Amino acid sequence: MIIGVPKEIKNNENRVAITPAGVSTVVQAGHSVYIEKGAGLGSGFTDEQYAAAGALMADAAQEVWEKSQMIMKVKEPLASEYGYFREGLILFTYLHLAADAELAAALTKSGVVSIAYETVEVNRTLPLLTPMSEVAGRMATQIGAQFLEKPYGGKGVLLAGVPGVQRAKVTVIGGGVVGTNAAKIAVGLGADVTVIDLSADRLRQLDDQFGPQIQTLMSNPYNIAEAVRQSDLVIGAVLIPGAKAPKLVSEDMVRSMSPGSVVVDVAIDQGGIFATVDRITTHDAPTYVKHGVVHYAVANMPGAVPNTSTIALTNVTIPYALQIAGKGVKQAIADSPALTKGLTTAGGAITYEAVAKDLNYDYVPAHKALETVSSRN
């Protein structure tokens, strides 16, 4: 199969969907890789390294999209890339489609076969989301600590406090991969940490892992309101796979926080859990202030640490790309329940139930939607 890797074009997105090591693995398996010149520079990989690993270098994105049967990306295509969509093209990337109606329309209208990294599922885990959630979770606390500093608009509180002065209160809503990693760094920095989750089992696991270093709480509006009101930093880390994030923190709850507090809505890629997060922010302009509270809502947080993130991401995506390239997308999906969960659009339909529901499309199961896709793919 011919695999194409264009340069990412989202604001400050310096990750890339393949490393030179990944190219070498894919080429040794008998496939070709087109990569746009300069695509790896932000992550620390030169064109010479890609060429030496066996990649074919393309001068422009258009050449990559047109010559390839499968496009691998990191972030969802932006509007300027929709013109490259065509029937049967395989797109393997983060999509977060429930939060992006325009992209959903472009993918279904053109008949692209899209597989979303974030919904590939194995034993109720999301292996292609996990490494970026680990990165974003760890970053969320660092970022929160930074924006609590006065010069960054915060109330001027140090997470750890000092002897004789209270530590900062950090609440993490959602105790999965992002939440656990955010809590780990917050505990390490000496903050007073509360983690809220809807799953009693998950709260038990967190209690076993952290012991008295954190307070665990069941997710309900009462507990969330109390914890948010008392917190200096609140991190949003909830996920219902594929679906739009629930708005768990109301405008009144944010209003109850003291001025200069900070919220970091990591779940913004699925629409966010704070009612006051009404826009996606960028690494260039990462925050805005509402009701006196600093809001951070960057949807590609790991893009700021691209060397770590690209290696972590491609470690887990390349084995799946090899399955698709080796068997063709129809057979790979037929053989793999994990990839079937990742399939989001095919043959003009939406094949992930939660996405279809959120966007008001008819849901078409994967096997049915793939019937219309050419077996050459």
Ligand SMILES: NC(=O)C1=CN([C@@H]2O[C@H](COP(=O)(O)OP(=O)(O)OC[C@H]3O[C@@H](n4cnc5c(N)ncnc54)[C@H](O)[C@@H]3O)[C@@H](O)[C@H]2O)C=CC1
């Ligand atoms: N902004 C960014 O750059 C990035 C964003 N993310 C996003 O972060 C979010 C979290 O991802 P993960 O931690 O990997 O997911 P996860 O599935 O590991 O954890 C989600 C947790 O939310 C909990 N949950 C569900 N409903 C809840 C509710 N009503 N109240 C409290 N907890 C609830 C679940 O029980 C689970 O423990 C996702 O939207 C993911 O896409 C991930 C990486 C980067």
Ligand SMILES: CC(=O)C(=O)O
């Ligand atoms: C998960 C995701 O969307 C990201 O790493 O940017």
